[in-house]
Amino acid sequence: MQHKNGFQSGSQNGDLDFTSCDAGNGCLNKNNFAKRWDHLLSKEAITRQGSIFQAMHGTLVDPAILSLGPGAPSPEYFPFDHTSLQVPSAREIAVLGPNYAKVTLTANKNDTRAGRSDYDLSSALQYGVGTGARQLLDFMTEHTKQVHNPPYQDWKCVITGGNTSALDLALRTFTDRGSYVLADEYTYATAFECASPLGVKILGIKLDEEGPIPSELDRVLTGWNEDRMESKKPHLMYMVPTGHNPTGATQSLERRHEIYRLAQKHDLYILEDDPYYYIQLPANVSEHVEDVTQSIPFSVVPKTDLLPSLLSIDTDGRVFRMDSFSKILAPGLRTGWVTASSQVVERIVRAHETSLQNPSGFSQIVLYKLLSETWGQEGLMSWFSHLQVEYTIRRDALLRACQRYLPAKVASWKVPRAGFFMWIKINWLLHPLARQIGQRGVEMQIYDTAIKAGVLVVPGTWFQPDPSIALLDVFFRITYASLRPDIMPEAVERFGEALRSCFEVLD
Amino acid sequence: MQHKNGFQSGSQNGDLDFTSCDAGNGCLNKNNFAKRWDHLLSKEAITRQGSIFQAMHGTLVDPAILSLGPGAPSPEYFPFDHTSLQVPSAREIAVLGPNYAKVTLTANKNDTRAGRSDYDLSSALQYGVGTGARQLLDFMTEHTKQVHNPPYQDWKCVITGGNTSALDLALRTFTDRGSYVLADEYTYATAFECASPLGVKILGIKLDEEGPIPSELDRVLTGWNEDRMESKKPHLMYMVPTGHNPTGATQSLERRHEIYRLAQKHDLYILEDDPYYYIQLPANVSEHVEDVTQSIPFSVVPKTDLLPSLLSIDTDGRVFRMDSFSKILAPGLRTGWVTASSQVVERIVRAHETSLQNPSGFSQIVLYKLLSETWGQEGLMSWFSHLQVEYTIRRDALLRACQRYLPAKVASWKVPRAGFFMWIKINWLLHPLARQIGQRGVEMQIYDTAIKAGVLVVPGTWFQPDPSIALLDVFFRITYASLRPDIMPEAVERFGEALRSCFEVLD
Incomplete structure (x- = not known):
């Protein structure tokens, strides 16, 4: 881990030096x-x-040089002497999943001078470098x-x-x-x-x-x-x-x-x-957990190999x-x-x-303490496995709710292999007023009806870079990231009601 | 304090509403x-x-609406459960100056739901708004x-x-x-x-x-x-x-x-x-503290009225x-x-x-806890008074050192009334090679000689927006912000040596 990335005194307008x-x-x-x-x-x-x-700043690397140069305030005037933070212990994540134990990290102003850490509050809260x-x-x-x-x-x-x-x-x-x-x-x-x-x-x-x-x-x-x-x-x-x-x-x-x-x-x-690279999920929807309020034990869900x-x-x-x-x-x-x-x-x-x-120096020291000093590289990968398990539970809860509550003739979807989102395709031509109001009319009616039914879903056209281009289909984006799995069925049921109401579907 | 600044659902492309x-x-x-x-x-x-x-996001203000909308991760997956921070107690600053006592602030994930705070970690670490x-x-x-x-x-x-x-x-x-x-x-x-x-x-x-x-x-x-x-x-x-x-x-x-x-x-x-507005300093240089390693008692330095x-x-x-x-x-x-x-x-x-x-949410919650929940408006003003006292001590230490160590024929300056910097004017025409090497030559020689003497000072031309414009004078910027007052005389003495050496001045 001896990378030379702290190139604050690097060459202007050029590449960074690679000397070895x-x-x-x-x-x-x-x-x-x-x-x-x-x-x-x-x-x-x-x-x-x-x-x-x-x-x-390069000159100041020499400790013999006294600085009347940069206008950096003296750290003794930073009114933050000590900060601590409670985080999951990484070893515990791997064994216990979400029931991990917690450890407390601390950072003080002068940890580096005292030999306690490579990064301290005085440094994190001072001016930094563009890297x-x-x-x-x-x-x-x-x-x-x-x-x-x-x-x-x-x-x-x-x-x-x-x-x-x-x-x-x-x-x-x-x-x-x-x-x-x-x-x-x-x-x-x-x-x-x-x-x-x-x-x-x-x-x-x-x-x-x-x-x-x-x-x-x-x-x-x-x-x-x-x-x-x-x-x-x-x-x-x-x-x-x-x-x-x-x-x-x-x-x-x-x-x-x-x-x-x-x-x-x-x-x-x-x-x-x-941003969703580490939230890669298994292809198969888990059938073995019926009560989605219960967590799947960590060992049940196989680790997902990350795509290159x-x-x-x-x-x-x-x-x-x-x-x-x-x-x-x-x-x-x-x-x-x-x-x-x-x-x-x-x-x-x-x-x-x-x-x-x-x-922010607070963000950086929190990340350093968590990742470098506590979890390490393996611990971070364990955390990703934990998230993969959790989001698999949520995805599968959403998928089961969609199968149960959305009218099959109107709505279809693929199983997402990563990330936070499902993309629901609407068979808009089945809408009774399809020819009169068109794709956008159908989309708008579904959005409004869903809000009235008490659920927020996102119209596909909001993701169109050029809204002047006519689209052939109607889509909605729904997420499994933010609702608890036990509440998800209720949300999807409301969406199903909205679709049934718009399309005058009874089954 | 009922300002309506949280205009996340404000009008597009227009002004914010002012309804009252x-x-x-x-x-x-x-x-x-x-x-x-x-x-x-x-x-x-x-x-x-x-x-x-x-x-x-405006829609989501209604708690009856379940969200399958924004792809915001659930706060239970933020691996930060609790953070605490040691800061000066504001009341103490006003009485004791730098010998203030410290208080510990804490933020938890669910302080707001528990009625303990208006702002908690779940909120600070979630997606925010552009305001x-x-x-x-x-x-x-x-x-x-x-x-x-x-x-x-x-x-x-x-x-x-x-x-x-x-x-x-x-x-x-x-x-x-x-x-x-x-x-x-x-x-x-x-x-x-x-x-x-x-x-x-x-x-x-x-x-x-x-x-x-x-x-x-x-x-x-x-x-x-x-x-x-x-x-x-x-x-x-x-x-x-x-x-x-x-x-x-x-x-x-x-x-x-x-x-x-x-x-x-x-x-x-x-x-x-x-940025230096609150670092306004008294006009008169304090003469009453000879030993600059001792702090001036808080009450000795009069409060500075802030300029509009x-x-x-x-x-x-x-x-x-x-x-x-x-x-x-x-x-x-x-x-x-x-x-x-x-x-x-x-x-x-x-x-x-x-x-x-x-x-950063960490920066924002730290600031909120410190300013709104701990210091209050008056406490923040007390902190500024504390800084004014401290920077007055430093400025005055630098001024006294300049009077003592810089050759009076070569260097002159004004007493700064605010901020971190003194601007030293160099009588460059006194330089033995003034006509041969010109202003920039003199400036460069001083900079290099100062570095060799063990002190960093900043050439005035580094602050010229258009370096092609010929300048009539030579200046150096020096700061009293970063060195301890007891080290400052040594730094200025080195600068004085450099000037004497460049200008071949003996007194």
Whole structure:
């Protein structure tokens, strides 16, 4: 875990130095470096300068030099002397599942000087660096190596302010006003809400149950007419490959390879937004637990092998992978991490320096204490197994409720293999007024009727990047993430009532 | 404290509603509303849409509605059950100064349901809203009312990710590529490092010891030639009015009024970046404490009356005031607050929704527990008095050391009335090679010689927004914020040695 990621005094406008193979994150079997992406960078990204102050901070590494330089307040004036936190013990998670015991972590101002920790409150609450805290970055880099092991030498991680912030910075790094970005025909709404004010247009690629259809992607790019589209051929594609929001689709390994080959063919750079990666669930719905208020013992549900990410097949360094703590620990941490080639990560670090700077020190020290000092790499994987068990219980409760309460003629769905969402397809042509009110009329009526029946479900059109495109189908997104399994049947029953009422179905 | 700032279901693209005088933040004596700034907004800001999901979250206020909607993880899967924090007791600060006693604050997951607090860990660690947490926002709004009392009705606060993040969003809200922003001839370096990648140019206004010179500001704007400058007349001015970084200047009240009148004359919108506002210090240097390792008793240093901010004289709503917790509590909180007219704050909230979303929940709950539940408004003001005492001790230690160790012919300075910095003017013409190496040569030699002598000081040119402009003088910025008062004399003595060596001065 001796990665050299704390590059606060790194070179300006250039790559981070790689002086030895060891710095290349386990490069023994990798001879290739990432491709250069200069030709894809935005005007903004090209002109991001490293701060002249970075050099000054470098000087301060020498303890013999007294500082009249940076205007950093003295830690004795931080009114936080000591913080403690109760968390699950990782060893216990593996044995006991949700009945884990708890341990208390503490952080004091001067733990580092006292030899008690590599990271203390004085440091966490001081100004930081655009990479995020080195101590946390080291842990996440090691984690990324163990899980994804990107097949090129010069990859790096950077701690971010969560995936929405990372996406904002990625779009500012790779697009200028007027560019097109490829995404899915239904996609995470914040992605296009983030792109639109930047003057960036989203073009949706048709989906099947494994995500974007390769032949459609190839057709759009091969046939791109710059005059007709009034824009250059897109060089950026945004995707949520695992537990897709909103459709719940997970790209198979073969699909990932097909998309990656097309990205190589068309010089596409990929934004892999993967917050649900660790919430991969078994294919088969568990039938053995009838009373969903009872937890399944931890050992009953088999561990799910994690599908390889796009990053893990990325020989060119053309993937910008965004991971988030929001779904796996807590959204309020507002923290995540990005993995990409050194060139691209350096541009993001520069962007951090003139925007969020780095995530909250409280978030960073809490994560460091929990992950690095308490759980370790194995403990974190145990926590993911725990979440997989819990979300399997919830998914299966939702699926059983759908089978029981939704009218089969009207509603159909696939079993989601990851994430938080089920995508309910509505056979809208069965609606008595189908021809008069059309797809959108049917969708709106169902939404309103469901609210009146006391349940909130999300209309598919809310996920359409371009609402002017006519859609053939009607969908609703429903989630198993937020309701307790014992309440879910009631919610689905209400949705079923709403559908029956709209479609005048009796059975 | 019944402000209605939690406008998560506010109108899209419009103002926040003000349905009663009470919502106008104490508007009994104010009949005026802020001017509209539509004509100054950037392309990006104009096209920021409110998320359609905001309406959905509004629906969930009704407890009768079961949610299959937002993909928010269930708080039972946040692995943080309990957190506690040791902080100074505010009552004690006022009596005992730095020898304050400590109290322990605690937050649990379900404090709100249990009636123990208005804000708990489940809420802080869940997804939030672009305004920041309502509970913290209420406190900062009340604080802003008590301290600044903006003289128009429809002002609002929003919790930000600190002043660098707020400045990034402000520039994106008020500038397009190619625009000019006015600032000072020497200014906070991050401001121009933030502007430059956005394609925004900074034009520096000449300074005196009270900040930007009004006649210079008027001259630049009156004589603006769009053809020659290849850009429209600027409509935005950035300033650090109190304890200016790097010059230490503080604008007098009369200067603030002059600048505001010119802003009205030229339709300038003002970015008031004021992180040192609460670090206002007495004018007279204390002579009565010789041993600077001993603290001055709290009661010895008179309380400093705070100068009115630009916000507090802003009848038009043309000031975007940025406050930060970095200098007054801790930089690692990465949290601050902005005050501006409702129209502008709404645009920032929309920008938050597609970037940082909201500050870390850990930062927010820590601030809420400390400020709202422990210190209260008066306690926070006591803390500022405590900081004023401490920084007065440090400033005075630095001043005495400068008097003692810097060669009087070569170095001169003014006593800073606020902030962290002293601005040392170097009589560079006395340098033996002045004519050969010029100002920059002298500056560089001093910097290098100081480092060799074991002290870091910051060259004035590092704060020049446009380094191509020739400067007449040589300056160094030094800070009293980071070194202990007993170490400061040694640091200044080294700087003095460096100056003597460069200038071949013996006395």
